[in-house]
Amino acid sequence: MEERFVDVAIIGAGTAGLNAMGQxxxxxxxxxxxxxxxxxxxxxxxxxxxxxxxxxxxxxYHKGTHLRRYGVSGGAELxxxxxxxxxxxxxxxxxxxxxxxxxxxxxxxxxxxIEDYARLLEPxxxxxxxxxIRAGAVVIATGSRPLVPEAWRAFGDRLITSDNxxxxxxxxxxxxxxxxxxIGLELGQSLARLGVAVTGFDQLDTLGGIRDPEVLTxxxxxxxxxxxxxxxxxxRIEEDGGQLRVSAGDQSVRVDQVLCxxxxxxxxxxxxxxxxxxxxxxxxxxxxxxxxxQVGDLPVYIAGDVDGERPILHEAGDEGKIxxxxxxxxxxxxxxxxxxxxxTFCDPNLCAVGARFDELDPATTAIGQIPFAPVGxxxxxxxxxxxxxxxxxxxSGRLLGAEMIGAKGENLAHLLCWSITLGLTAxxxxxxxxxxxxxxxxxxxxxxxxxxxxxxxxxGGLLELAEIEN
Amino acid sequence: MEERFVDVAIIGAGTAGLNAMGQxxxxxxxxxxxxxxxxxxxxxxxxxxxxxxxxxxxxxYHKGTHLRRYGVSGGAELxxxxxxxxxxxxxxxxxxxxxxxxxxxxxxxxxxxIEDYARLLEPxxxxxxxxxIRAGAVVIATGSRPLVPEAWRAFGDRLITSDNxxxxxxxxxxxxxxxxxxIGLELGQSLARLGVAVTGFDQLDTLGGIRDPEVLTxxxxxxxxxxxxxxxxxxRIEEDGGQLRVSAGDQSVRVDQVLCxxxxxxxxxxxxxxxxxxxxxxxxxxxxxxxxxQVGDLPVYIAGDVDGERPILHEAGDEGKIxxxxxxxxxxxxxxxxxxxxxTFCDPNLCAVGARFDELDPATTAIGQIPFAPVGxxxxxxxxxxxxxxxxxxxSGRLLGAEMIGAKGENLAHLLCWSITLGLTAxxxxxxxxxxxxxxxxxxxxxxxxxxxxxxxxxGGLLELAEIEN
Numbered sequence: 023m024e025e026r027f028v029d030v031a032i033i034g035a036g037t038a039g040l041n042a043m044g045q046x047x048x049x050x051x052x053x054x055x056x057x058x059x060x061x062x063x064x065x066x067x068x069x070x071x072x073x074x075x076x077x078x079x080x081x082x083y084h085k086g087t088h089l090r091r092y093g094v095s096g097g098a099e100l101x102x103x104x105x106x107x108x109x110x111x112x113x114x115x116x117x118x119x120x121x122x123x124x125x126x127x128x129x130x131x132x133x134x135x136i137e138d139y140a141r142l143l144e145p146x147x148x149x150x151x152x153x154x155i156r157a158g159a160v161v162i163a164t165g166s167r168p169l170v171p172e173a174w175r176a177f178g179d180r181l182i183t184s185d186n187x188x189x190x191x192x193x194x195x196x197x198x199x200x201x202x203x204x205i206g207l208e209l210g211q212s213l214a215r216l217g218v219a220v221t222g223f224d225q226l227d228t229l230g231g232i233r234d235p236e237v238l239t240x241x242x243x244x245x246x247x248x249x250x251x252x253x254x255x256x257x258r259i260e261e262d263g264g265q266l267r268v269s270a271g272d273q274s275v276r277v278d279q280v281l282c283x284x285x286x287x288x289x290x291x292x293x294x295x296x297x298x299x300x301x302x303x304x305x306x307x308x309x310x311x312x313x314x315x316q317v318g319d320l321p322v323y324i325a326g327d328v329d330g331e332r333p334i335l336h337e338a339g340d341e342g343k344i345x346x347x348x349x350x351x352x353x354x355x356x357x358x359x360x361x362x363x364x365x366t367f368c369d370p371n372l373c374a375v376g377a378r379f380d381e382l383d384p385a386t387t388a389i390g391q392i393p394f395a396p397v398g399x400x401x402x403x404x405x406x407x408x409x410x411x412x413x414x415x416x417x418s419g420r421l422l423g424a425e426m427i428g429a430k431g432e433n434l435a436h437l438l439c440w441s442i443t444l445g446l447t448a449x450x451x452x453x454x455x456x457x458x459x460x461x462x463x464x465x466x467x468x469x470x471x472x473x474x475x476x477x478x479x480x481x482g483g484l485l486e487l488a489e490i491e492n
Numbered sequence: 493m494e495e496r497f498v499d500v501a502i503i504g505a506g507t508a509g510l511n512a513m514g515q516x517x518x519x520x521x522x523x524x525x526x527x528x529x530x531x532x533x534x535x536x537x538x539x540x541x542x543x544x545x546x547x548x549x550x551x552x553y554h555k556g557t558h559l560r561r562y563g564v565s566g567g568a569e570l571x572x573x574x575x576x577x578x579x580x581x582x583x584x585x586x587x588x589x590x591x592x593x594x595x596x597x598x599x600x601x602x603x604x605x606i607e608d609y610a611r612l613l614e615p616x617x618x619x620x621x622x623x624x625i626r627a628g629a630v631v632i633a634t635g636s637r638p639l640v641p642e643a644w645r646a647f648g649d650r651l652i653t654s655d656n657x658x659x660x661x662x663x664x665x666x667x668x669x670x671x672x673x674x675i676g677l678e679l680g681q682s683l684a685r686l687g688v689a690v691t692g693f694d695q696l697d698t699l700g701g702i703r704d705p706e707v708l709t710x711x712x713x714x715x716x717x718x719x720x721x722x723x724x725x726x727x728r729i730e731e732d733g734g735q736l737r738v739s740a741g742d743q744s745v746r747v748d749q750v751l752c753x754x755x756x757x758x759x760x761x762x763x764x765x766x767x768x769x770x771x772x773x774x775x776x777x778x779x780x781x782x783x784x785x786q787v788g789d790l791p792v793y794i795a796g797d798v799d800g801e802r803p804i805l806h807e808a809g810d811e812g813k814i815x816x817x818x819x820x821x822x823x824x825x826x827x828x829x830x831x832x833x834x835x836t837f838c839d840p841n842l843c844a845v846g847a848r849f850d851e852l853d854p855a856t857t858a859i860g861q862i863p864f865a866p867v868g869x870x871x872x873x874x875x876x877x878x879x880x881x882x883x884x885x886x887x888s889g890r891l892l893g894a895e896m897i898g899a900k901g902e903n904l905a906h907l908l909c910w911s912i913t914l915g916l917t918a919x920x921x922x923x924x925x926x927x928x929x930x931x932x933x934x935x936x937x938x939x940x941x942x943x944x945x946x947x948x949x950x951x952g953g954l955l956e957l958a959e960i961e962n
Contacts, residue, residue, distance in 0.1 A: 045954075066868075070929050074872045079562040086556035086567065092549045093576030097556065099566045106563030118868055313960060335928035340957055347953050357957040360925045398536075398588050402544045433903035436932050437910065440924050444914065454910050455830045458805035459540050462906050483817050484515075487810055487827040490783060 025147070025154045028052045030349045033140045033148070033293070034163035037063040037335055038326025040126045041342030042161045042349065049350035054157075055130065056150050058139030062119045064165050064327060065335045072115040072188045073208050074367060079107055080212035081369050091404065102216055104193040111188055142294035145320045159321040159349035163342060164289040166327040170282050174259060180266055180279050181259070184209065187281060193218050194278035198268040199249075200257045202229050204366045206283030211248045211368045213281075220249040221275045223268060227254035230366040234379035234425040236391070240409040241372060241427045250275075288328045298322065305330060313356035315345040323349050334364070363439040370394075370408050371431030376423030376442040377413060388416045390448065390472025392464055394428045399459040405429035410468045412438075412448075419447035419476035430461040437465060448473040449480040453488060495617070495624045498522045500819045503610045503618070503763070504633035507533040507805055508796025510596045511812025512631045512819065519820035524627075525600065526620050528609030534635050534797060535805045536588040542658045543678050544837060545584040549577055550682035551839050561874065572686055574663040581658055612764035615790050629791040629819035633812060634759040636797040640752050644729060650736055650749050651729070654679065657751060663688050664748035668738040669719075670727045672699050674836045676753030681718045681838045683751075690719040691745045693738060697724035700836040704849040704895040706861070710879040711842060711897045720745075758798040768792065775800060783826035785815040793819050804834070833909040840864075840878050841901030846893030846912040847883060858886045860918065860942025862934055864898045869929040875899035880938045882908075882918075889917035889946035900931040907935060918943040919950040923958060 029051035032039045039055060040063075046053045060067060089097045127135050138151035148155045168183035175181070182190070184205050195218065199210035202224040214220040222245075229245060232238045242251060255271040265276050290306040300308040300318045308317050308324075312331055315323045323345035326338040337360065344357050366372040394400040394408035408428030414421050424438045441451055448469045456466040473485070482489040499521035502509045509525060510533075516523045535541060557567045597605050608621035618625045638653035645651070652660070654675050665688065669680035672694040684690040692715075699715060702708045712721060725741040735746050760776040770778040770788045778787050778794075782801055785793045793815035796808035807830065814827050836842035864870040864878035878898025884891050894908045911921055918939045926936040943955070952959040 065928065071868060071872065074869065074929055078872050078874070079564075082555055082559055082562065083564050085552055086559055086564065086570070089552055089556055089570065091580065092552065093573040093578075093580055094549075094553050094556065094570055095573065096566070096570040099569050100556070100559065101565045103563040103565065108563075110562055114872060117871065121866075336926055343954050343956065355953060356960040357952075357954060358960050359957075363925050363927055365927055365930075396591075398541060399544065401587065402541065402548050402584060404548070430903065432927065432930050433900065433906075433932070436903075436907060436925070436927065436930070440907065440910070443924055454913055455833050455906070456806055457833055457835055457902065457906065458535065459544055460835075460902050460906070462903070482827075483825060484813050484827060487813065487829075490826040490828050 023154045025156045027156045028054050029158045030161060030346070031056065031148050031155055031157035032161045032163060032346070034165055034326065034328070035061040035127060035135070036163060036165050036326060037065060037338040038163035038342035038345070039161065041339045042163060042325060042346030043126070045343055045346030046350045049347075051350045054134055054136055054155055055127070056136045056138065056140045056148070058137070061127065061137065063122055063335065066115065066118040066122055068185050068188065070335065071118045072111050073184070073205070073212075075111045075114040076188075076212045077208060077367050077369070079110065080215040084215040104216070105191055107216065108188065108190055108192065115188060139292060141292060142297050145298050145322050159323065159352055161345045161349050162293070162317070162322065162324045162328060163326045163345070164293065164328045166286040166288050166330070166333065168282065169285040169287045174282065177259060177266060177280065181282055182279055183282050195219060196277040197279045197281055198223060198257070198266070198275055198277045199281045199283060200224075200268065201283035201285065202251070202253070203283060203285070204230055204364070206281065207245065207366055207368050207372070209281060209283065211245060214249040221268070221277065222249050222251045223257040223270050224253050225256040229253070230368065230372045231364065231374065232372065232425065233374070234411055237409055237411055237425045237427055240407070244370065244407045244427060245368060286327070286333065288330055290328065311354070311356070312359065314348055314354040315341055316348060316354045321349070321352055332362070336360070361439050361443045363435055365432050365435055367432065370405055370427055370429045371435075372427045373431040373435040374423075374425045375435050375438045376421070378423060379411075379413065379425060382413055382422065386416050387422065388414050388472055388475035390414065390468045390470070390475065392468040392471060394464055397461065397464045397467070399461050399463065400429060402459065403429055410434070410464055412468045412472045414448055414472045414476060416475065417477045419449050419473060419478045421446055421448060421451065428464065434461065434465050437462065447478065448476060449478065449485070452486055453480070493624045495626045497626045498524050499628045500631060500816070501526065501618050501625055501627035502631045502633060502816070504635055504796065504798070505531040505597060505605070506633060506635050506796060507535060507808040508633035508812035508815070509631065511809045512633060512795060512816030513596070515813055515816030516820045519817075521820045524604055524606055524625055525597070526606045526608065526610045526618070528607070531597065531607065532589045533592055533805065536585065536592055538655050538658065540805065541588045542581050542585040543654070543675070543682075545581045546658070546682045547678060547837055547839070549580065550685040554685040574686070575661055577686065578658065578660055578662065585658060609762060611762060612767050615768050615792050629793065629822055631815045631819050632763070632787070632792065632794045632798060633796045633815070634763065634798045636756040636758050636800070636803065638752065639755040639757045644752065647729060647736060647750065651752055652749055653752050665689060666747040667749045667751055668693060668727070668736070668745055668747045669751045669753060670694075670738065671753035671755065672721070672723070673753060673755070674700055674834070676751065677715065677836055677838050677842070679751060679753065681715060684719040691738070691747065692719050692721045693727040693740050694723050695726040699723070700838065700842045701834065701844065702842065702895065703844070704881050707879055707881055707895045707897055710877070714840065714877045714897060715838065756797070756803065758800055760798065781824070781826070782829065784818055784824040785811055786818060786824045791819070791822055802832070806830070831909050831913045833905055835902045835905055837902065840875060840897055840899045841905075842897045843901040843905040844893075844895045845905050845908045846891070848893060849881075849883065849895060852883055852892065856886050857892065858884050858942055858945035860884065860938045860940070860945065862937040862941060864934055867931065867934045867937065869931050869933065870899060872929065873899055880904070880934055882938045882942045884918055884942045884946060886945065887947045889919050889943060889948045891916055891918060891921065898934065904931065904935050907932065917948065918946060919948065919955070922956055923950070
């Protein structure tokens with residue numbers, strides 16, 4: 023078989039692969055972009071975007087049916103047409119997928135954009151669609167897919183994942199969500215609010231990856247109002263008269279469908295990574311450096327969800343850029359990665375930023391916290407549930423991390439993540455403007471609480487205002 | 493009449509006065525807190541808080557009646573019970589007023605908290621409730637009230653202001669809002685969404701204090717969908733068969749009530765400021781330094797809405813602290829004031845941060861902008877209207893200011909205001925995390941646009957990521 027040569031071969035046309043391509047193009051190198059299966063970012067196809075569309079409908083519908091306290095009647099008469107709602111969600115999804123893909127791959131010649139599955143024969147020799155491509159460097163950006171235990175496949179289309187949920191014609195009457203990480207929590211709560219009888223299961227005693235015990239207590243109480251939660255024991259599924267019975271410990275429920283959200287696995291089957299000559303871990307992944315995205319010492323780079331480290335869009339984009347930059351140069355330039363930020367778009371939002379509760383030394387860490395109930399805007403919004411916890415260095419007051427469940431968490435998380443990145447202290451943050459009446463005042467109150475516990479105090483006579491030097 | 497002496501006399505028990513009191517107490521000085529009329533912050537009594545409660549009802553009701561696109565039916569059947577809605581708004585207001593006042597004035601002896609109107613006889617001699625108080629220093633924090641032209645008072649209770657709107661038993665069928673600044677815009681849009689036939693008038697050709705012509709064009713189109721806007725000509729009111737006719741230029745409308753929002757005036761009548769021996773401006777205010785809050789060279793300080801400079805809660809709080817700090821010490825320590833931030837809580841939000849469009853030199857300023865339509869989250873939220881404009885220094889890329897109308901503007905405004913305060917450049921901001929899919933991505937897109945026009949570029953190979961030094 024004839025071999026043709028390109029500078030860089032990119033396997034995967036999702037967020038990471040497309041960002042890698044951008045860097046390779048900018049460096050003026052030749053490349054191929056290879057994609058087996060559906061092209062386009064996981065985010066827009068089956069991830070963040072359709073789920074957020076579903077969440078928006080669920081929140082608005084839920085709110086519409088609960089307007090009573092405002093002096094509005096008739097909310098109970100609101101009716102949901104599930105097939106129409108799902109059609110709407112798919113429409114939003116398709117609009118966004120098209121937008122990303124059209125911008126990125128339109129105008130690529132067929133020999134540059136190859137829509138088939140790739141296999142590595144050597145670290146830089148790829149077989150795809152009956153041809154062989156020798157590349158100066160390879161970027162692996164094949165993404166991930168939902169994990170489904172082999173035994174559960176026997177339940178056929180009654181066992182769904184985030185990959186096919188949005189393809190449903192209509193919603194089931196009852197459903198169990200197994201796995202209450204980010205995906206299971208967002209989808210489970212939304213489906214419950216759309217009228218599905220949802221029961222949640224997770225073998226761990228947590229929700230959405232929460233690690234702070236105080237936040238977890240709040241989250242269980244808040245989310246538990248939308249769906250029963252069975253945590254801490256693995257769930258089993260059995261046939262039960264045409265339906266499925268899901269059990270965990272003493273708990274058991276009969277449902278029409280099961281939404282399986284127990285995790286995601288890297289798309290590496292058939293990719294031939296064993297030819298790299300490196301040890302592969304239990305997920306089938308080779309070792310790599312997350313500052314250079316280089317795999318071992320090879321001219322091979324890995325980026326995005328396939329590597330399993332930071333499966334969110336902006337980090338996949340960063341990894342794609344780093345991988346593409348280094349692949350185009352055969353280099354290993356190291357880049358500083360971003361302060362972690364994780365948002366679960368349940369209602370209210372669940373967010374974690376920076377250092378996690380269990381990573382911190384209690385002896386040197388101060389915790390500032392505020393429940394949302396006393397925040398004026400929370401009262402006005404009718405969203406008084408929640409808790410914000412800030413972790414700071416006891417000596418300097420420097421903000422280290424935060425975890426929270428509360429309204430507008432997604433927005434507060436950005437302020438927190440930016441402040442941590444910029445190295446701000448509680449005292450410095452309290453000199454920044456907080457408008458009124460906004461949810462940012464919850465952050466302000468938590469900062470006052472944190473500040474009261476730290477050694478370093480702001481100079482001058484007023485905590486909140488800096489004196490002008492004469 | 494006998495005189496008693498205190499270190500500091502504070503006139504006004506609103507946000508500024510209460511913050512001044514906090515500083516005087518902290519300094520261990522004696523004081524009196526004097527308040528004529530309703531005590532408590534304007535914000536919670538008749539300002540931000542009840543208006544935000546009304547806005548929240550209006551937004552949720554409006555959304556409830558517009559769920560059709562989601563596959564939800566029955567929204568048109570939602571009915572609003574206006575008396576019940578107004579009762580709800582008052583309940584929220586009273587809860588918040590009580591919270592602030594109880595925390596602040598409970599436990600003050602009657603000779604310390606004097607509920608009557610004060611009059612200055614000399615700069616530091618006050619007559620109040622039949623007694624005379626000699627003070628080491630005086631803090632004037634008497635607030636402001638809606639301006640109503642004398643001639644319009646003849647229309648009785650058909651001419652309302654934000655002071656009595658929330659006391660209405662029910663909503664009128666039709667209403668004209670005269671004055672479309674922050675207050676008129678927020679209340680006018682909310683009332684329109686609650687079913688009142690609202691018509692808006694302003695003698696200036698702008699809305700909510702917008703100064704950027706591109707933002708204004710957008711705002712007129714967006715707000716104009718909720719209520720007809722007649723801008724650029726002064727409005728007249730006449731009797732018209734028991735109703736009121738409001739006219740401006742060729743435009744004319746007959747309405748049940750008029751909401752007068754043409755501005756606010758300082759509460760200085762009867763206060764005796766002429767005894768200060770300083771020239772008073774046309775509003776009756778003496779000269780003062782907004783970094784020390786000192787009035788002339790006198791042991792007199794002014795703070796909060798009465799001074800007319802920054803009539804928003806967090807600035808009134810700052811001014812109260814500065815005035816109280818200096819009054820307690822007889823000093824004139826200067827403090828650095830915050831970067832301006834202004835939010836109009838119409839839907840979508842209207843925000844201005846930092847330097848204004850008309851204050852900038854076009855020769856040295858670059859403008860980054862993005863309409864909200866292409867932002868994924870905006871599409872998901874069904875809030876694709878709006879425009880964000882960022883002003884940056886062309887050479888350095890340093891962010892100078894911003895103006896916008898768009899969803900979640902209140903949250904983006906905080907990120908912008910903090911970034912300006914911290915002196916960040918567009919390039920530095922693009923290295924901060926932006927999650928997906930969030931409205932903060934609108935800001936990210938506008939920053940890319942701004943960055944493309946500035947001279948200073950980020951060091952290293954990747955715009956968005958800093959290289960790690962070896």
